[in-house]
Amino acid sequence: MExxxxxxxxVSINGNNILRNITFSTVHPTFLSIMGPNxxxxxxxxxxxxGLLKPDRGKVEILGYNPVYNPIxxxxxxxxxxxxxxITRDLPVKVKDVVLMGILIxxxxxRYPSPKDIENALEALRTVEMEWAWDxxxxxxxxxxxxxxxxxxxxxxxxxxxxxxEPFNKIDMSTQAHIIEFLHRIKSRNVSxxxxxxxxxxxxxxxxxxxxxxxxxxxxxxxxEVLRKEVLMKVYGSDVRIFDGHPCPIVVTGDxxx
Amino acid sequence: MSIGGTLAxxxxxxxxxxxxxxxxxxxxxxxxxxxxxxxxxxxxxxxxVIFSALSSLLVAYAGRHGxxxxxxxxxxxxxxxxxxVYATVRAIVPAELRALIDTYLVSDILFMTTLDIMQxxxxxxxxxxxxxxxxxxxxxxxxDAEGAEAMGLNVKFFDYLLFLLIGVAGGIAAKTVGSLLVFxxxxxxxxxxxxxxxxxxRFILLTFSLTVLLGFTGLFIALSIDWPPSGAIALLTSAxxxxxxxxxxxxxx
Ligand SMILES: Nc1ncnc2c1ncn2[C@@H]1O[C@H](COP(=O)(O)OP(=O)(O)O)[C@@H](O)[C@H]1O
Ligand SMILES: [Mg+2]
Numbered sequence: 001m002e003x004x005x006x007x008x009x010x011v012s013i014n015g016n017n018i019l020r021n022i023t024f025s026t027v028h029p030t031f032l033s034i035m036g037p038n039x040x041x042x043x044x045x046x047x048x049x050x051g052l053l054k055p056d057r058g059k060v061e062i063l064g065y066n067p068v069y070n071p072i073x074x075x076x077x078x079x080x081x082x083x084x085x086x087i088t089r090d091l092p093v094k095v096k097d098v099v100l101m102g103i104l105i106x107x108x109x110x111r112y113p114s115p116k117d118i119e120n121a122l123e124a125l126r127t128v129e130m131e132w133a134w135d136x137x138x139x140x141x142x143x144x145x146x147x148x149x150x151x152x153x154x155x156x157x158x159x160x161x162x163x164x165x166e167p168f169n170k171i172d173m174s175t176q177a178h179i180i181e182f183l184h185r186i187k188s189r190n191v192s193x194x195x196x197x198x199x200x201x202x203x204x205x206x207x208x209x210x211x212x213x214x215x216x217x218x219x220x221x222x223x224x225e226v227l228r229k230e231v232l233m234k235v236y237g238s239d240v241r242i243f244d245g246h247p248c249p250i251v252v253t254g255d256x257x258x
Numbered sequence: 259m260s261i262g263g264t265l266a267x268x269x270x271x272x273x274x275x276x277x278x279x280x281x282x283x284x285x286x287x288x289x290x291x292x293x294x295x296x297x298x299x300x301x302x303x304x305x306x307v308i309f310s311a312l313s314s315l316l317v318a319y320a321g322r323h324g325x326x327x328x329x330x331x332x333x334x335x336x337x338x339x340x341x342x343v344y345a346t347v348r349a350i351v352p353a354e355l356r357a358l359i360d361t362y363l364v365s366d367i368l369f370m371t372t373l374d375i376m377q378x379x380x381x382x383x384x385x386x387x388x389x390x391x392x393x394x395x396x397x398x399x400x401x402d403a404e405g406a407e408a409m410g411l412n413v414k415f416f417d418y419l420l421f422l423l424i425g426v427a428g429g430i431a432a433k434t435v436g437s438l439l440v441f442x443x444x445x446x447x448x449x450x451x452x453x454x455x456x457x458x459x460r461f462i463l464l465t466f467s468l469t470v471l472l473g474f475t476g477l478f479i480a481l482s483i484d485w486p487p488s489g490a491i492a493l494l495t496s497a498x499x500x501x502x503x504x505x506x507x508x509x510x511x
Contacts, residue, residue: 050408071410080408091401092452092461101398105409153405 002028002063004049004161004192009058011041011048017056018044021216026209028063028160029192031183035200036213037235037253042196043083045213046163049194050080063160075106079159081150083166084143095133095141095149099124102156124152128182144175151182161192168197176202200227204248223248310429311422385426388419396420442492443473450499453506472498 005025011018019041026032034042047053048060051067051074060066065073079102099121100113113121125131128148133141138149147167154162164183168176184206187193195203204210210226212218212235219231227249232240236253243250389396395416398406407413431440451464476491 047408052408075410080405082402082405082408091397092455093397093401097397098401101394101401101406102409104394105398105406105411150405 003061004028004030004063005059005061007059007061009048009060010056011044011053012056013044013053017215019048019215022058024211024217024220026192029187029190030208031187031193031206032195032209032211033200033203033207034194034196034211034213035198036218037198040214040235042213043165046080046165046194046196049161049163050074050078076157077160079154079157079162081147081154081162081164081167084147084150084169091139093138095125095130095136095138096121098138098149099152099156102153106157120158121152121156124156125149127155127185128152129178144171144178147171147175147179148182151179155186155191159191161194162186164193164195166196166198168199168202180206201248201250204251227251308429311425315418315421315425381426381430385423388423392416392419442488442495443469446495446499447472450495450502453499453502468495468498 003025006022009022010020011022022045034045036042044053048055049062049067051071054068060068062074063077065077067074096118100117102124103117103120104113107117122131122134125134128151130145130148130152133145133149138146141149151162151164151167154164162183167179171179180203183193183195197203200207200210204223204227207223209220210223211220212226212231214235218234219226227242229240229242232242232251232253239253241252243252395406395411396419398411399413399416399420403413403417427444431444447468448465451461451468455461455464472495473491476494477487479485479494480487480490
């Protein structure tokens with residue numbers, strides 16, 4: 001059952017309907033980029049996959065498991081890199097504490113790391129080339145380095161699926177390129193990657209699929225099929241512009257800062 | 259107690275220990291009023307801790323349901339209410355009970371009874387055990403509650419637990435140093451320690467050492483020049499905090 005599938009899923013928060021009629025399926029592993037304006041429900045979609053939000057109706061299947069009924073399996077299968085804006089930055093925690101968090105949280109009490117746990121945490125940091133920061137204080141790192149550490153935390157438990165929420169916010173271009181390279185590396189280990197973004201251009205070339213989301217799925221398909229004016233106009237209105245690029249078209253919306 | 263200050267800073271609610279110790283004051287006042295009116299024996303210290311813990315949980319509830327704004331409103335509201343209770347009860351009861359209430363406003367460590375000290379030690383011990391057992395969990399929710407929840411942590415439970423610990427610390431502080439001094443002896447050392455610490459362990463340890471060191475130094479100065487201990491301690495901890503900030507800004511820019 002190597003697929004991720006949503007069937008007619010509706011999700012509400014505090015009685016307000018946020019997502020409706022979400023139906024799609026992907027093979028595994030895949031690289032899916034989810035694009036949409038602010039408030040489109042992108043974060044909500046990720047939280048539904050994690051089982052943090054329960055659908056009002058419809059069915060979610062992740063590699064054979066349902067987030068509502070199999071939360072423990074889902075936690076083992078899915079790694080999550082939340083939007084960094086919500087993280088308390090001036091807390092004096094060390095990088096190793098952050099990465100080990102991803103491993104220890106699934107252990108029973110007392111949660112003290114075994115040598116194996118430490119090796120796994122180091123390996124996760126190695127993947128994002130941040131091993132040198134093991135004993136550094138998290139808040140002393142640059143924004144891009146912090147993001148890499150959070151990605152390491154997300155993969156420390158060796159998940160099959162990695163969800164990332166706006167990982168490129170406030171991050172410079174060269175770090176973006178690095179992170180994309182790391183994601184490539186992670187996917188080559190048979191990990192599916194779902195990445196939420198409001199700027200598609202940096203990742204359209206490596207996406208297997210792009211989903212345009214605005215409360216419902218406006219389009220989902222290969223980059224060249226989705227990144228077209230007729231499609232994007234439905235969400236961004238007539239001020240969306242598309243430039244021919246290689247290998248993928250370049251999209252400029254009101255949201256994009258060029 | 260000083261750990262309560264550290265936790266409060268980590269969770270982003272530095273004024274909570276102060277508020278909850280004022281709630282303790284309200285709780286003590288109520289307990290004493292009941293003792294006075296109905297002559298039901300009630301131990302003021304227990305009620306101080308219960309009220310400070312309850313008020314802290316209330317603040318946590320407001321924060322969870324209405325965000326940071328509701329949290330701050332609840333903080334201010336709970337503080338105002340307990341002060342109102344304190345002022346009212348103080349006006350009603352006879353002088354010797356009034357004096358008892360006031361020991362929770364400006365307390366004198368030197369006047370604590372053996373029973374007080376035993377009760378306090380027990381509460382502190384239980385609090386420390388909880389803290390050691392759930393150290394990682396509490397740290398995770400302070401760092402990134404959303405990520406912790408996604409990884410399967412019962413964030414709601416631990417958040418309330420955290421507020422409970424801070425509240426209890428506030429209640430204990432009201433008994434040991436008086437609620438007026440909580441800022442001086444709980445919040446100021448934690449603020450100072452945060453300026454100069456590079457890890458959580460050091461943060462907690464530094465706060466603790468600063469509290470003890472400054473508390474005793476203040477007491478010593480007070481006794482030797484015949485000042486009120488509370489005033490001396492408040493002056494000392496505030497001065498140390500201000501000097502730390504100044505030094506840090508000059509040398510580490
Ligand atoms: N905790 C919440 N309470 C109420 N409404 C919320 C909450 N979280 C999100 N929403 C609403 O749900 C909608 C979608 O949010 P979200 O999934 O975060 O969008 P996106 O990530 O695409 O910007 C928004 O309109 C937002 O206002
Ligand atoms: Mg979002």
